[in-house]
Amino acid sequence: MSIKKNIAISESGFIFDPSTGNSFTTNPIGLEILQLIKEGREQNEIKKHITAGYHVDDNTFEKDFYDFISTLQQLKLTVENEKKND
């Protein structure tokens, strides 16, 4: 899974999907995760990164992460296994 390619993500956590005209806001940690996904990091790497930087245990984060990902899917901000070479 990755973030749709044309999504604009600003440093302030404002997200704009030009294909639908929808905008979204996210908190700083959400922004950090989005950027990691966009860079192509795997779930495990993201977990390591976040748990190293924040006061949170693995299980809590994993749960929240899944919840966050399913919200992204629901908001149609993701694509499944996009080809890397286009």
Add this chain to the structure above:
Amino acid sequence: MYLTKKQYERPVIQRVNVGLMNKYGTRTEYEPVTHIDGNAVADLITAYGSPVFVLSEKTIRATFRDANRAFKTRYPKVQFAWSYKTNYISAVCNVFHQEGSWAEVVSGFEYQKAINNGVPGANIIFNGPDKSEAELIFAINNGSLIHIDHLDELYLIKEIEPQLQKRARVAIRVNMDTGVYPAWDRFGFNYEGGQAQDAINKIMLNTNMDLVGLHCHIGTFMLTPSAYAVAATKMSELALNVKKKFKKTLEYIDMGGGFASRNTLKGSYIQGADAAPSFDQYAEAISTAILNAGFTEADLPLLILETGRALIDEAGFLLGSVISNKRLADGRRATIMNFGVNILFTSFWYDHKITPAQPFGQHNESTVLYGPLCMNIDVIRENISLPPLKKNDQVVVHTVGAYNMTQWMQFIALRPAVVLIDMNQKPHVIRNKETPASIQKEEEMPAYLKEFKI
């Protein structure tokens, strides 16, 4: 280690929704704006009708001078070219031409407009993928700059050689990855993939084409100046490559348009005026990149800018009136205005600032602003805080100078007048209100359809 960890908060993302309170609360939007450059809104509406577009010449010139200063204080050779599609009402174009702008056009129609406005051929940049053979011949013979968009165009210029009185002065449009999405890769030749270099090689082998520059336009409403630094660096690399490979010095690099205006993108928490980088920030990014690219002083290219919306958006206002108030089934308040998305195309993209044109008390309320069209999409603002407006009250829509007076639709209603307020606060009609005759005159009625009985 432990101490350096940050406090955890669950990641959340939410759609910016209708009805969601703006972070800034209900600030200032309903602060009445009763005058534009010394002219009362009520008087303008009495004289020119409602709705009516109003442009401030003072703001246009001040904005242009600010942009020009930002670049000229950082880079020795700068030239603006007015992007006609942004607003091609001739009086508007001529304000920019008086300020020294060239013309940047993307169709035969716009090209003709520039000629009619009196712009010398050599000062017209002809962009875009759609240039007909006849248009190319005319523009080349007229000494204009042809920005080649695709290979078919390049070959067409080769084929029309017998009809040309001079060598075509050409540039290629280059697209590239600047780290900003979506990348505009449908226009021009790709940099990373080598298409741009290929096209350059083809042009250099051609006797009837003189490669004089390079062009890019990396996107529109670009909120990140750093993307321009990336683009300017890549453009400079290409130019330096041409010098190395063909011993040819290019005259210019055209960085296109795309600077953000002080509008608020739909749903953004950040008000446009706070989000848009200044001309100084864009100028710093671009100038630094070119100056550091490795040109000798003599070879420094002219920097051309095709800035559109950032130069005119703020100078434009739409004045209109309330038709009616309603309560929607779900309890929300709705106000129907006498202007809709037909003439305010940009309300699809922006949460335009809208203010009442007469004083009100302190109380204000959230309302949906609809246009008058019989269509669901005709929404001007999904949620706006305004004082309790009543029928015939007047409002001012702000920051509408770009793209509305070109992308407006003659749908259901006729298009309104456009008025320019000059430097001495005197209003001038620069485009008349359409009449039924202005639409009808393009229609033809076959004889057999002229009569009917009902």
